[in-house]
Structure formats: C-alpha cells, structure tokens
Amino acid sequence: MKNNLSVGYSSDELSAEACSFAERHNLACTGTDSASSELLLNFTPDYIELRDLSTNTSIHVDFISGALEHRRKYGGGRGQTIARAIGLKQGTTPPSVIDATAGLGKDAFVFACLGCSVTLLERSPIIGRLVEDAISRASHDEHFNQFIEHGFSLIQGNAIDYLTQLDETRRPEVIYLDPMYPERKKSASVKKNMQILQKLLGHDEDTDQLLDAALGCATKRVVVKRPKGAESLSEKKPSISYESKKTRYDTYIIQHA
Ligand SMILES: C[S@@+](CC[C@H](N)C(=O)[O-])C[C@H]1O[C@@H](n2cnc3c(N)ncnc32)[C@H](O)[C@@H]1O
Known part of the structure; x- marks a missing residue:
C-alpha cells in the first residue's frame, strides 16, 4: 500500500474508531480538516468514505440505494x-x-x-x-x-x-x-x-x-x-x-x- 493515505474523522465521536483502525494499519490519524495526505479514509456519521483530497472526490459503498x-x-x-x-x-x-x-x-x-x-x-x-x-x-x-x-x-x-x-x-x-x-x-x-x-x-x-x-x-x-x-x-x-x-x-x- 502506498503511504499517501491517512485516516480521518468528521466528528469527534468517531475519533476512537478511526484512530484504532489507523493504529492497526500503521497509518496517521487526523481530523478531516488537518489531513495532509493525498487520500483519506474518512469516518463520517453516514458512512466511511475514501476521499481524494487532491480532486475533492470520494467513494463509498452502498448496497441499498x-x-x-x-x-x-x-x-x-x-x-x-x-x-x-x-x-x-x-x-x-x-x-x-x-x-x-x-x-x-x-x-x-x-x-x-x-x-x-x-x-x-x-x-x-x-x-x-x-x-x-x-x-x-x-x-x-x-x-x-x-x-x-x-x-x-x-x-x-x-x-x-x-x-x-x-x-x-x-x-x-x-x-x-x-x-x-x-x-x-x-x-x-x-x-x-x-x-x-x-x-x-x-x-x-x-x-x-x-x-x-x-x-x-x-x-x-x-x-x-x-x-x-x-x-x-x-x-x-x-x-x-x-x-x-x-x-x-x-x-x-x-x-x-
Ligand atoms: C478492479 S477491483 C475489483 C472491482 C470489483 N469487481 C467490483 O465490482 O467492485 C480489484 C480488487 O481486487 C483486489 N485484489 C487483487 N488481487 C487480490 C488478491 N490476490 N487477493 C485479494 N484481493 C485482491 C484489489 O485490492 C482490488 O480491490
């Protein structure tokens, strides 16, 4: 895996879950606003998304809609x-x-x-x-x-x-x-x-x-x-x-x- 990725969270309640995932996979964990990597695995209240910060696009998986x-x-x-x-x-x-x-x-x-x-x-x-x-x-x-x-x-x-x-x-x-x-x-x-x-x-x-x-x-x-x-x-x-x-x-x- 390339090291252009960090893990973030858009609300403080999700910080523990996000940072524990980051720790398991040896990745940096930051609030969404302070991320400096190109890609961000972002824990949000609605879903977990993979965000490309250079283009400001993101993907997440949805099996319902x-x-x-x-x-x-x-x-x-x-x-x-x-x-x-x-x-x-x-x-x-x-x-x-x-x-x-x-x-x-x-x-x-x-x-x-x-x-x-x-x-x-x-x-x-x-x-x-x-x-x-x-x-x-x-x-x-x-x-x-x-x-x-x-x-x-x-x-x-x-x-x-x-x-x-x-x-x-x-x-x-x-x-x-x-x-x-x-x-x-x-x-x-x-x-x-x-x-x-x-x-x-x-x-x-x-x-x-x-x-x-x-x-x-x-x-x-x-x-x-x-x-x-x-x-x-x-x-x-x-x-x-x-x-x-x-x-x-x-x-x-x-x-x-
Ligand atoms: C093109 S994507 C597959 C897209 C998928 N068919 C879909 O409908 O969303 C290829 C995926 O296969 C995974 N992959 C490739 N080789 C693999 C392997 N040996 N074991 C497990 N996953 C692998 C990659 O990490 C990548 O996520």
Whole structure:
C-alpha cells in the first residue's frame, strides 16, 4: 500500500474508531480538516468514505440505494452477460461463488442478487473496511437481507493464500477475478471509483499466480473480467468468452479427470 493515505474523522465521536483502525494499519490519524495526505479514509456519521483530497472526490459503498439498487431492480437477471459467464441457466441452482478480487463489491452483489452464495476476498484493508461498513449499514434493510440469504461474507486477506489453502470440502463452484490492470491509455472515461482505486492500489502484479490458484480451486469454472480487446490473463486461452458492450468475461471450464 502506498503511504499517501491517512485516516480521518468528521466528528469527534468517531475519533476512537478511526484512530484504532489507523493504529492497526500503521497509518496517521487526523481530523478531516488537518489531513495532509493525498487520500483519506474518512469516518463520517453516514458512512466511511475514501476521499481524494487532491480532486475533492470520494467513494463509498452502498448496497441499498444508488447504482447497485438500480442494477438489482433492472439489471437483466439471468440473461445478463455476467450471469451467463458464471454458468447460470434457467431452472438450475445458482452456483457458489468466491469473488477473489472483491474491490467495492459491485459484481459480488450482482451474484448475490442472482441467488448465489458469495464469499468476497479483498486484500486491501482500506477497501475491505469500506465494504464491511456498507454490509453493516445494509444489514437492517429487508431487501438486502433477502438478496444475501444464501451468504455474502467478506474475508480480508490475499486470495492466493486463501485459495491455495482452502479445504477440499469448501471449494466453490465458481471463482471470479477482476484484477486491477494498468490503464493502456489515460482516458477521461475512467470512472471516479477506478481513479481513486488506482491511486490507492496501483495495479495488481500477481494476477498469473491468482489465476493459477483459482484454476486449482474452483470445481466448475473460473471467470476473469477483462476490458474488451485486452489480452487474456497469463495469455491462457479461455474455454469460452462472453462479451458485453465494454467488457469480456474469459471463462475457464474446469475439466475433471
Ligand atoms: C478492479 S477491483 C475489483 C472491482 C470489483 N469487481 C467490483 O465490482 O467492485 C480489484 C480488487 O481486487 C483486489 N485484489 C487483487 N488481487 C487480490 C488478491 N490476490 N487477493 C485479494 N484481493 C485482491 C484489489 O485490492 C482490488 O480491490
């Protein structure tokens, strides 16, 4: 993690929680106004946000309202490309999914809305804290609880370690990967979310090992989200690819001996 980050709080009641998180992760803790870093994990009374102080933009995770709610209501169900990529068909039981690169949990929440049990793995404690905060805020919402009835739990840590050590009996049917990749060209269309994530995390450099760990663990398929036109991870040819407008899902079907 880059050291351009500090932890802040916008009200004194939150200082103990914010500063204890900062201490655990060896980060400075300041009031929001006195932060001197570029990024600030900011504890506010409404949510925890990641704020880019150089552009004055921020992101937080919300599983109840906003874009995710819209996608849940109108998102196209089992016909959408991501659903086909994980092998969801009419009349079949939705698979168990490990989202091994959970990020802000958007794709994971789509899987939950499709009826899958989902385990989210995220190695950044900062991003993990944003997702944890959103799960805890949503836990009182009746609709959220219906959508996650098959399971929606976050584990903070490196997915390569987790997947290679996972007990045989707990292996998921599907493992989903959406790693951070270097921007091929700086484009104005890179969404605010991604710009802040890129500032915090850079790009993932161990994706080849992650793909190998996933292929050794999933019982049915591994799905890798890629930008349309990008090369496949590890230059490994997928069994099949599904394309939507801007995205390609490379799908590796697990062959059993
Ligand atoms: C592009 S973001 C994923 C966005 C996510 N699909 C969503 O819908 O919000 C990639 C995330 O994967 C995480 N990540 C990458 N490699 C990982 C690994 N080996 N273990 C756990 N998390 C990893 C990064 O920290 C980053 O938060």
